[in-house]
Amino acid sequence: MNKSTLAIAVAVGLLAQQASAAGFIEDSKATLKLRNFYINNDNRDSGAPKNSNYTAEWGQGFQVDFASGFTQGTVGFGLDAIGLLGVKLDSSTAKHGNPTGANYGGSVFPSDGNHAVDDFSSLGLTAKAKISQTELRIGTLQPKLPVIVSNDGRMLPQTFQGGQITSSEFKDLTFTGGQIEHAKGRNSSNNEGLSIGGANNSITGEFVNKFYYGGVDYKLNKDLLLQYYYGNLEDFYKQHFLGLVHNWSIGPGVLKSDLRYFNSTDDGKNGHDSAYYTTGDYANSSAGSGKGKVDNNLISGLFLYTVEGHTFGGGYQVSNGSSDFPFLNQGDGASAYIPTDMQISKFARAGERTWQARYSYDFAKVGVPGLTAGAVYLRGDNIDTYSNKNVQTSNGASEWERDITVAYVVQEGTLKNLGFMWKNAMWRNDIASQRDQDENRLIVSYSIPLL
Numbered sequence: 001m002n003k004s005t006l007a008i009a010v011a012v013g014l015l016a017q018q019a020s021a022a023g024f025i026e027d028s029k030a031t032l033k034l035r036n037f038y039i040n041n042d043n044r045d046s047g048a049p050k051n052s053n054y055t056a057e058w059g060q061g062f063q064v065d066f067a068s069g070f071t072q073g074t075v076g077f078g079l080d081a082i083g084l085l086g087v088k089l090d091s092s093t094a095k096h097g098n099p100t101g102a103n104y105g106g107s108v109f110p111s112d113g114n115h116a117v118d119d120f121s122s123l124g125l126t127a128k129a130k131i132s133q134t135e136l137r138i139g140t141l142q143p144k145l146p147v148i149v150s151n152d153g154r155m156l157p158q159t160f161q162g163g164q165i166t167s168s169e170f171k172d173l174t175f176t177g178g179q180i181e182h183a184k185g186r187n188s189s190n191n192e193g194l195s196i197g198g199a200n201n202s203i204t205g206e207f208v209n210k211f212y213y214g215g216v217d218y219k220l221n222k223d224l225l226l227q228y229y230y231g232n233l234e235d236f237y238k239q240h241f242l243g244l245v246h247n248w249s250i251g252p253g254v255l256k257s258d259l260r261y262f263n264s265t266d267d268g269k270n271g272h273d274s275a276y277y278t279t280g281d282y283a284n285s286s287a288g289s290g291k292g293k294v295d296n297n298l299i300s301g302l303f304l305y306t307v308e309g310h311t312f313g314g315g316y317q318v319s320n321g322s323s324d325f326p327f328l329n330q331g332d333g334a335s336a337y338i339p340t341d342m343q344i345s346k347f348a349r350a351g352e353r354t355w356q357a358r359y360s361y362d363f364a365k366v367g368v369p370g371l372t373a374g375a376v377y378l379r380g381d382n383i384d385t386y387s388n389k390n391v392q393t394s395n396g397a398s399e400w401e402r403d404i405t406v407a408y409v410v411q412e413g414t415l416k417n418l419g420f421m422w423k424n425a426m427w428r429n430d431i432a433s434q435r436d437q438d439e440n441r442l443i444v445s446y447s448i449p450l451l
Contacts, residue, residue: 148211215229424438
């Protein structure tokens with residue numbers, strides 16, 4: 001029995017004795033979230049092998065979130081749960097995009113041989129305890145922090161297994177720390193080890209079970225937030241993060257400035273064992289693999305001005321060092337806390353320089369509340385890549401992506417909170433072994449309170 005399972009078992013035992021205590025039941029909440037999710041991806045050109053040029057999957061996701069209150073007393077105890085079920089509506093062998101022997105499932109569903117499973121499910125439990133303004137959680141977690149971000153870009157969300165403590169005992173200061181041992185992918189029912197790009201092949205890759213993180217959020221005033229976080233994936237990388245978010249009223253609108261800096265270096269085996277190496281700009285890799293140890297400094301700035309429903313934005317990002325930007329990435333879909341993490345690409349390769357422009361509009365300003373639309377365009381360049389024989393395959397390559405999102409949420413009546421969203425992305429590049437892509441996502445969502 002691992003530590004997380006043991007802790008949950010102990011907490012359940014305590015709760016069984018105190019379940020009738022005021023607060024635990026009265027403050028409990030439960031919600032059923034429905035997400036109907038369709039995605040298609042048109043892989044163009046012939047730069048990299050694929051099962052087919054066109055993949056498409058459609059399914060219905062069910063998510064039940066339960067959050068108890070806390071028992072009374074100096075130490076309050078509680079229990080949360082998340083139940084996930086994905087049901088296939090359409091995903092033929094030809095469109096699943098995962099041939100027999102491939103590393104992972106398709107975009108939405110796990111694979112059974114070379115076709116998508118009919119359904120998949122999981123149950124996550126989280127024991128929690130609270131003293132004053134300090135809360136400990138052990139079990140299933142969905143952190144959204146600068147050094148670890150749970151991905152929710154498909155039918156069902158990604159989850160992690162571990163423990164986290166959050167404390168807000170001091171005014172305007174929030175301390176967070178934790179340890180993660182496993183991740184469950186958004187198209188999986190199984191928990192797996194942790195890794196990074198370049199080492200995360202599910203058959204021959206390297207995975208570990210220790211990611212430590214901690215940090216502080218300091219709200220200097222109502223308009224200025226300062227952040228520092230640290231993350232360490234054992235035998236892969238150490239990472240420091242500094243962040244600043246500022247809101248400034250200018251004329252009739254508000255200017256939001258979001259500045260981020262990451263410093264990432266190698267840790268343990270990543271510094272000398274080629275099996276743990278990551279991808280990047282490695283002209284003379286000792287392993288002759290075109291890979292090497294983590295070495296990256298990433299700095300970005302995003303500026304958004306909102307006025308009368310309009311939001312205009314622009315930003316710039318620089319990824320310095322020999323390696324691509326490292327983040328927890330098991331190979332089956334992951335998020336990074338960078339403003340260039342888009343629908344298809346992340347624009348964080350070694351040496352890459354990226355600028356972006358954004359625009360969005362909230363139609364509530366013209367009498368249609370719930371309707372929003374936006375577009376983003378990014379262009380990155382200065383990308384160099386090398387093959388597994390240290391032969392340069394890209395010299396100063398570039399990529400660009402254009403994303404469009406249109407969403408509507410019913411604001412009142414019987415169907416209140418029923419949501420519709422269309423996300424369209426176009427990605428073009430001249431990077432070796434990469435294919436141009438066009439992608440569409442259609443999402444219908446609805447939430448039903450149960451408690």
